[in-house]
Amino acid sequence: MSKDRDMSQALLDQVNQALRLGTALRIQGGNSKAMLGRPVTGELVDTRNHRGIVSYDPTELVITARAGTPLLEIEAVLHEAGQMLPCEPPHLGVEATLGGAVAAGLSGPRRPWAGAVRDYVLGTRVITGHGKLLRFGGEVMKNVAGYDVSRLMAGSFGCLGLLTEVSLKVLPQPRQCLSLCLPMGRQQALAALAEWGQQPLPISAACHDGEALYLRLEGGEGSVQSARQRLGGDELDSGFWHDLREQRLAFFDDPAPLWRLSVPIASGALNLPGRQLIDWGGAQRWLKSSASAQSLRAAVAQVGGHVTGYAPGEDSSAPLPAALLRYHRALKQQLDPQGIFNPGRLYPDL
Amino acid sequence: MNILYDERVDGALPAVDLPALLQALHQALPDLAILHRAEDLKPYECDGLSAYRTVPLLVVLPERLEQVQTLLQLCHQRGVPVVARGAGTGLSGGALPLAKGILLVMARFNRILEINAQGRFARVQPGVRNLAISQAAAPHGLYYAPDPSSQIACTIGGNVAENAGGVHCLKYGLTVHNLLKVEMLTVEGERLTLGSDALDSPGFDLLALFTGSEGMLGIITEVTVKLLPKPQVARVLLASFDCVEDAGRAVAEIIAAGIIPGGLEMMDNLAIRAAEDFIHAGYPVDAAAILLCELDGVEADVHDDCQRVAAVLTQAGAREVRLACDEAERARFWAGRKNAFPAVGRISPDYYCMDGTIPRRELPRVLKGISELSEQYGLRVANVFHAGDGNMHPLILFDANRPGELERAEAIGGKILELCVAVGGSITGEHGVGREKINQMCTQFNRDEITLFHAVKAAFDPQGLLNPGKNIPTLHRCAEFGALHVHHGQLPFPELERF
Numbered sequence: 001m002s003k004d005r006d007m008s009q010a011l012l013d014q015v016n017q018a019l020r021l022g023t024a025l026r027i028q029g030g031n032s033k034a035m036l037g038r039p040v041t042g043e044l045v046d047t048r049n050h051r052g053i054v055s056y057d058p059t060e061l062v063i064t065a066r067a068g069t070p071l072l073e074i075e076a077v078l079h080e081a082g083q084m085l086p087c088e089p090p091h092l093g094v095e096a097t098l099g100g101a102v103a104a105g106l107s108g109p110r111r112p113w114a115g116a117v118r119d120y121v122l123g124t125r126v127i128t129g130h131g132k133l134l135r136f137g138g139e140v141m142k143n144v145a146g147y148d149v150s151r152l153m154a155g156s157f158g159c160l161g162l163l164t165e166v167s168l169k170v171l172p173q174p175r176q177c178l179s180l181c182l183p184m185g186r187q188q189a190l191a192a193l194a195e196w197g198q199q200p201l202p203i204s205a206a207c208h209d210g211e212a213l214y215l216r217l218e219g220g221e222g223s224v225q226s227a228r229q230r231l232g233g234d235e236l237d238s239g240f241w242h243d244l245r246e247q248r249l250a251f252f253d254d255p256a257p258l259w260r261l262s263v264p265i266a267s268g269a270l271n272l273p274g275r276q277l278i279d280w281g282g283a284q285r286w287l288k289s290s291a292s293a294q295s296l297r298a299a300v301a302q303v304g305g306h307v308t309g310y311a312p313g314e315d316s317s318a319p320l321p322a323a324l325l326r327y328h329r330a331l332k333q334q335l336d337p338q339g340i341f342n343p344g345r346l347y348p349d350l
Numbered sequence: 351m352n353i354l355y356d357e358r359v360d361g362a363l364p365a366v367d368l369p370a371l372l373q374a375l376h377q378a379l380p381d382l383a384i385l386h387r388a389e390d391l392k393p394y395e396c397d398g399l400s401a402y403r404t405v406p407l408l409v410v411l412p413e414r415l416e417q418v419q420t421l422l423q424l425c426h427q428r429g430v431p432v433v434a435r436g437a438g439t440g441l442s443g444g445a446l447p448l449a450k451g452i453l454l455v456m457a458r459f460n461r462i463l464e465i466n467a468q469g470r471f472a473r474v475q476p477g478v479r480n481l482a483i484s485q486a487a488a489p490h491g492l493y494y495a496p497d498p499s500s501q502i503a504c505t506i507g508g509n510v511a512e513n514a515g516g517v518h519c520l521k522y523g524l525t526v527h528n529l530l531k532v533e534m535l536t537v538e539g540e541r542l543t544l545g546s547d548a549l550d551s552p553g554f555d556l557l558a559l560f561t562g563s564e565g566m567l568g569i570i571t572e573v574t575v576k577l578l579p580k581p582q583v584a585r586v587l588l589a590s591f592d593c594v595e596d597a598g599r600a601v602a603e604i605i606a607a608g609i610i611p612g613g614l615e616m617m618d619n620l621a622i623r624a625a626e627d628f629i630h631a632g633y634p635v636d637a638a639a640i641l642l643c644e645l646d647g648v649e650a651d652v653h654d655d656c657q658r659v660a661a662v663l664t665q666a667g668a669r670e671v672r673l674a675c676d677e678a679e680r681a682r683f684w685a686g687r688k689n690a691f692p693a694v695g696r697i698s699p700d701y702y703c704m705d706g707t708i709p710r711r712e713l714p715r716v717l718k719g720i721s722e723l724s725e726q727y728g729l730r731v732a733n734v735f736h737a738g739d740g741n742m743h744p745l746i747l748f749d750a751n752r753p754g755e756l757e758r759a760e761a762i763g764g765k766i767l768e769l770c771v772a773v774g775g776s777i778t779g780e781h782g783v784g785r786e787k788i789n790q791m792c793t794q795f796n797r798d799e800i801t802l803f804h805a806v807k808a809a810f811d812p813q814g815l816l817n818p819g820k821n822i823p824t825l826h827r828c829a830e831f832g833a834l835h836v837h838h839g840q841l842p843f844p845e846l847e848r849f
Binding site for chain 1: 466467468469490491492513515519520523524526527536540541542543546547548549550551552554556558559561563579581582602603605606608609610647649650651653654655707708709710736738739740741775776777779780781782787791794795796798799800801802803805806808809810821822
């Protein structure tokens, strides 16, 4: 905790200087999500010195920490109190920070059952494109005063302002956790997941690698045990889910480009060139493929989904319909009129 | 300070040539239902916050998307303000009409378009009632989780606009957590899709921004909500306490034991007595506070958790803990809570319902503050509290027929909200700002934050034609409101002109 520092004034000064000089800023925490979006040219804003947990009261189910706080530190403190971040944000690097996790908006295997990062964001402090340090939301579960600027920040990749502090809702760890491996084909797995999804089963993660369906059960002793008996299969080391979240399964070693497909949960099997790993109970598909972004996007759009490339460049962010892009630009223009925050990270001119 | 639209502080509204507007509407939309006679407009003069009324310029009741689109284009060209409304059950005046604006009633868009059990979603028009979604999903063993107390009447479009809550938010979230996609029309009548049929969508999270934006950013034309499997069982415990502090501590202890109840509600003595007198739920009328704790899920887990919670409640000082022995008793325990508002309505000619949220640990301090304010203003206050998520609903009892009582009720209500902000809470948990809490926004947010909210609005509606005057106060209003609350001899917003 000796490394805790409030550097918000220094960050504010840096933003105000950039506004005066018209300098673009490249916001960076642990630089663990650099494979997403487009490369940004600009003066570095390093958030890692602005770190530390500001407040945490387990009985309030809220933790507030500075943006540069390592995710590892936050998870360790929560773990000690028997709690967790239910959205399991991927680290993708040991230096991953809270600010980066919220700005990237990525969620782990529990996503379809527990919600995304944005669902747990209760409040933020943000340095805006007008050079002000402002507070939105707060530390209470329910708050509908004003526009929900805090949740807008989640997944905005720093393009709308510099996050300096985040309050997140946290939850108790489940009383029991048990993972299973059930050998079966892809079609059969997707059909089973669609059926189980309509029943009150304690499933909290579901992945299929082409050979077997991997399930995580979480809940009370009674529900986990009865589901385990009903579903059968072999027990699996729960470390599997960590490796899936951190892209450390053997699947990710394939040298072909990595794509993330976000599709409606009951989409069924997708016939695409390359190797696939099904995550989020069917709603997220990892694809290793040398096919063009354009061809993948066209195929995935057919089922109502979209494709993100996990390599920096033009093909990373899925394109937006023209009307929606216009409102993205209008919002950027209003919140960051000089365009200093991570210009072009998500889309050109944004 | 009056909360009805005041052009002097809320901004000038364009003058409307009514005959010309009516003619243009009839010409462009010959089959659109338009109400314009005084006796037809009167029923639409307020929403659920009936203390405040304004007769709208016109009421339109479209049935097709193209009608709404043409109407918006026409209003945009002519600079006519548009206030959207669903069932009009909102409690903050979010659908309060404007004398110079059209009231756009979306209630005729009432079709359920798709219930997809495998995909666990329902696609519905905005005028579909909240409860109708769960009823349509029930044959599949699914339901829509958010359950505001007005769920038999309120529409999903209004729920999205207000980010409505209910008694199960701690475990199942608010409206924003249970949406996949919203189809909307911009102020210019352009169609936009926010969110998608997948769990996320590219770009900024405009769905999150739009949810709870109170009709200020666009008009909702279709909503896709998530459906959840219905929990196998639900059980409810009723615990009585001799002091409110013990009840508050019990709530924290339940959470500390790693249990997230489906519902966790608190009522104070005045609310208990009113509810018992009305419903005969079997509440202990001499208790200082009761807690209702509902546990839902799979049978075995619920059984274990009931035992754990009962032990925690006893340990925290509950003098009695009762488990509803059957479904009938469970329904009775809940009936007392769910009818707390009308029950209070029986013991007082009028009541005014507040909606502040606080960090739970501040509960004893805030209840003490409310009781002091109650004495100071000479008005009784009954407290009903979503204890699990820190959302308070103090009910201020008054008699509008006694001169000055409504004003005192408003004043004490404002003070209670300011107290919520002072302990780190919010002026509204689920009812919205609307017109009701427009002044208190100036307490919760500073001028730079309010300026940023106006910037968000300008990105979608630069002319300010959608629901003008709601949700975000003008800096002028804050300056005047602030002048009534001078802190430490310093005026907030010192550089603004004051009249």
